Amino acid sequence: MYNLIYTMPFTNVDGEALTVQILEDGGTGSPVELTGGTPPFIVDVNDEDFLYTPTRFSGATLKLVGSDYLQKLFSTQYQKFKVNLVKAGSVIWTGFITPELYSQDYDNSLFELEIECISALSTLEYIDFKQEGATVSLLGIIKKCITESKGDFRAVYIPNVYTSSLDGITVSTANFIDEDGKAMTLKECLEEVCKFLNWTVTEYDGCIYFIDMDYIKAGKTSYTNILTSTTTTLSSTINLRDIPSKGNSNLLSILGGYNKAIVIDSDYEVDSDILYPELELNLSGGELFKFEKTKDDTIYKKEYYNSNLELFNYVLSNNSYTTYDKPFNTDKQSAGAVAMRKTSYGKTEALSKYSWQEMIEIKQKSAIILDNSAPYYLYKDIYHNGEEIKNDPFILNYPAIKCKGNELSYLVFDPDIKLCINFDIYLTTDKDGFEGDFKPTGLTSVPKLFIPMQLRIGDHYYNGSSWVTDSNTIFKVSTTATPNNYVNTWLQVYNYNDPELNVPDLNGYIVSFKSITTGDIELTIYNPAINPYSTPVFENPIESFFIRNIEISTQRVNASKSDSTKQDTKYENVVNEGFINALDDIEFKITSKNESELSYSKAMDGNSILDVLTNNIDNNSEKPEKLLIQRIINQYKQPKIKLVQVIKPDILPYSKVTDSYLSGKQFVFTGGRINYEDNSIECNLIELN
Template identity: 25%
Template sequence: MGYQLIYNSSFKDIDENTINIEIYRDSGGTLIASELLCSADAVSINYESDDDVFKPIKCSDCQINVLTTKVLANLYTALGNQIYCTISKNGSLLWCGYSVPCLYSTDYNEEYNLLSLQFNDILSSLSNYNYTYLNEKQSIVSFYQVIKHIISQIDSNGLIKNVYVHNAKKINDTTDLLNNLFILDRNFFDEANEAENCKDVLEYITRYLGMTCYYYGDSIYFVDYDIIKNINSYTKYTLSDDSNTVVTLDNTIINVNQNIYESNASIAIGELYNKVVVVANSNSNNTIIPEWNDEDDIINQNADANKYYESTRDISGKNYTLLNAFFKSKNNWWWAIPSILAVPIEEVTPQNADSNGSYWQKAAYYETANEPSSLNWKTYFTISDYGLMGWKTTDGVQLSLKNKLPIAVKGGTFIIDINYRLSGDWNAAECIVTSDEQYYDGKYSTGFTDTMFKCKLAIGDTMYYDGDGWVNYQEYHNKVARNYYKICNGPNTWAGATWYKYLDEYGYWRFVTKGEYDSISGREKYSGGYADRNYVYSYTNSSNERVFIEKWFYDECKLQDCFYLVHKNKVGDKVFDTDYSLTNTVSWRMNLAESEDGVAVSLPSDKMTLGELTFELYAPNQLGTTPMRRTDKEPVRCNSFHINDVKLKYTTSDYVKDIFNDETYDEDLKFENVIDENIVNDFDDIEFRINTYNEHAGSYSYVLTKVGDEYYFVDTLTDGVSKDKLKAEEHCINKYVNYYSKPRFRYSNSIKNRDISLNSILKENTLNKNFVINSITYDLMNNKCDVELNEIR
């Protein structure tokens, strides 16, 4: 049924303004409204005070005092937004808010009892709501989208109509800040992907804008009190149609002395401070992909979460108990569901695990004669190939990100690593022995190859990595359209094979038959043979003729928009039952933050890398083959790869500041300005959780802007008065230093309500100073305000 009116009340204030109160409750049934009787001090609305003149969010609350002989059970709630009230003045919405959960306290007897109802405004109530992704996944979103999304979390009735933003700053020569500033909304989640609450998110945005956010009437306002006297222009965002216009809000100075309600004035001098420190607290984006074995994501494939299988096996003269359980990814990963004879397996068991495809398994084991008090379960991602008659069968993508994550970085490096071992068995238990005799050796064989995982690493449809560098995706699409890639085979044994190629009009090398080669003139062309007749490669053309090719072309056709992640096998290395990682290409000379071994993939440093990340792993080259064909030993087929770790992280360069003392740049950049060294009172550190790009740290926290179709990191904002172009953090520190560099008055009094709001400028004649609201309490019955004012420049 939604929200329904349950109580209402109406009265006239001392100036004959009509005040209406309506209280609504979210209910599934039909409710009948009743009238409330207000007490003499009927309604008060209070906006909180704070020592920070430029506090990012200023919340308000409301107290409604009623007289009743009944227990108003409908006003009891344990939920944050089940009950809300609206207060109107002369038919216009003045304030709305949500009941404080579980707060119901009053004296109780047979006569009238005074009941005080407490409500918090929408900004305060936002602390009860966690932020959620706009598009159900990480994305780049504008400040306007975030703010509108946050409001919609709580304001299901559309009471908030507009957002007003002070035209105090410019970006890209426009004051439309909310539609021209963007952020990766992953920034609003911590390292464990736990969401921030919506109030905090709104505070982060407000702090970056250098403004104070408050709610009043049917709108939310963002105002910069530092320049409120100088600029009365605002951008008005209409939430119903997402339009925006530039409007002027009245900032006529209200004379306090001419509007005294009752004289109880007081003045004070605000505190002075030694220095102001702004900390740009960044949310690191080092972890690019989810943990491949995240316990919250990897769930038992069986309906029974504790389902496992138990068996025994004799291994190397001992009897072992083997325990296995089979798992799947709930949200993060797509994997190649295993099959037998092309029939997918609905549930993997020890009886059908010798299949073709991939699955997660947890494995534990112990010597049967020595049963332990607890088990040591280890998690593996197994890729198996049990092809019919020993043919290599498992191919294609085996593991990929289900939700492609947005990347917004400039320069830096991806580090990729895979920890794996080869096995002849689907069971990943470490006690299983495939072969103790298989070692890589060139003396008793025809040689051996490196272990290679085909991998796709791409950013949106913009570029992909080919093993040497980043390639524009248009080049790949052009090659596909021009029939460049062929279905190649090899290596095969072929005596006397010769390849022929020529350079076509696109700059591509085309491999052709000898007849075609001889008929071509006026083009650069070459022919050649093979150093080893056992490593010959070819494809079949449209005329069903065999065309011999070079190895590099075979690899390019095999990879296309992918590349190989490589472990270089060495003579003497054991083939099976041994853990290996990718061959390290990360060097200390790269000066990387949080450096570790893996394959280094450098990103372009001359432009932003922005788009959704594609990360795919294919079946490794040695799976379903005999990795080491020794002439002196029985060949052993590799039926499984057991992977126990997959990592992809992002890191930045130029991280080490002092190599000899191991001093590094701080991820959280600090801006500091000393006001007076003789004062010992430090101002509390001002924290930015949305901040300006810092080349020394990778972060989700950096603000972006868009020019045409291209995104860029925001470096500076332009001040609307001084025209200074500074980082948001620098604007902030200058504002605080300028304000607290000399004593400022605070003034308190009770004054008549002449449409005073938090946007009002007030003047006190005796001090001859201008002030803005620090705190204000509206007494609606008496149409007066108790104000505490802060002096402004």
């Protein structure tokens, strides 16, 4: 809680009383009155000439006179000391003292101290975005920024430009966290919202205004105060000749136009590591168990570890397996999955280091079971009298590997995206679980082998052809096994791809989407199943399955991923190609529907990817990216007049300003310097075309 610790009253040239209040977060005691310098308080509002700049914040200079250095006020925290300027009982500027920035005259015992301040919204540059859910609405981002700024604002106005509710337009919160886990700042998040909506956010006279220049030009006046959820009319038409002049530094200049504008959709595309992370062994935690054997002058080593995947283990109880919380029991391996690494090398080889392969071993029976009869093997439980058990809930008894993506990683799959699952699998009858000892009788046909799997996205489950809400749903994946490619080798997932799918870069089990499917992703691999009753019968049962290189990937239909360079979507407009005066490229990190790969950046309108926004300016529907280009070209296709006027501060951010000496011209406020003692503003006014 902020407590008032200093006040600095002063009176402007028109006899109006103002007070600068300095409040400390966690402060105590009664306020001390300070003496202001000359001038005591000046605010500089960002005077960027570009009409569509997303933010127009301000800073302030506070001047004090005294013999106290006020070192208490200089903190390393940006929101430690709040500064409010109060007039007639209302806060008309709110911000904070900038850490460790001040200067003073050092010649006398009585000196003038200058303290630099930044506006409340400016502090968002130093506050990171925090994920508090899978998605966030555009209005939610705006409200979060206002709350975290800790400013004492009287109102927050947004123009009622679009027919879509800003509370109904959402984006994945993962969009604001990069691959290394570094978050965007709240200022960057607010800028992205403003760019997407073609708005500028500014603080003025104790309020926050979201300004749409073309909305003002069209004479639209309907706004919503989101602090009270009420609709209000904001209208101001001012003739410069009706405002008292406060100086003679008035200027007129010409700003060049632009005839080329480019907006780039910088989509945050989802890579395979996000969909399914690479296996990571917890080597620093030490091995759970290790094993070594020598055979035919070759040394085999295995080491087992905890990992980043959720693995399931089983113990035999009353002739059936039940779940168990450990992969080893008194140095005996339980049935089920455990992460491991293995290596082999000749006895006579000179090794500088081991060449390890990392994988998951799925042991088919507990090591304490000595005989080979059913039902002691997990895979044999899938069959009964030589027939595959038909009811999927029975298969669901034996999950082996589960990998749940980040619950806050909200993904949007549309029908033009195909998903692919791939991995390698190896079968062995070696009781010690090493490769190369699988010795079935001669194979003329392939015993039926499949891997049951469950894929969940949000609250939907894939059944092999469509998405349903039944949580007991699985599908079954086949492998590349053939009579000549079955033993002593790694098998792959059968390639279900087809040229008609138009996703040539995918290889493995293909999953399609018939409609928009959203949410986090989770893949569960169940215990593999191989028919123990097939002809020819195996000489020995399967002791272990090994699985490695599990991967989930995606590709958009008719797109190529052969070029690893990310291809951003670009929108461009050029007028009069004979002479190009190009505006700097504008980058969107919240995007509408485009041809990118699977992306966190897509804005959602309800259950659909947002394609266009309908505006109340001309009642047209257009993509936000294209709409911004249209606005820029319309505004800047010819040079603009810029006025600098020193006047009484009666102009507001939404004011439509005219000048009797410039007939037919309309201007808007684009920043400047406010001297509160002089009750004047040196304001920039830029023409609206």
